[in-house]
Amino acid sequence: MATFSIADFLKNNLKSGYDNGSFTYEQVNIYSFNYLSKGQISQTDFEEIQLHLNPITEEINE
Secondary structure, rough: OOOOOOOHHHHHHHHHHHHHHOOHHHHHHHHHHHHHHOOOHHHHHHHHHHHHHHHOOOOOOO
8 A cells, every 4th residue: 555645635735726726836835845844745745846837948040
């Protein structure tokens, strides 16, 4: 039986909530920082959420 991961639960719900409009950009930033400061997600999880909110785009030069 798989174990429940609170970090994965929080991370996935924040990202999908942002994608479907349930959470604003600002809400996800504040919530994810609070979860990080409480130790419910790791720095790596926080960075993954930030990358989801602020994807790195490459400029294409033709």
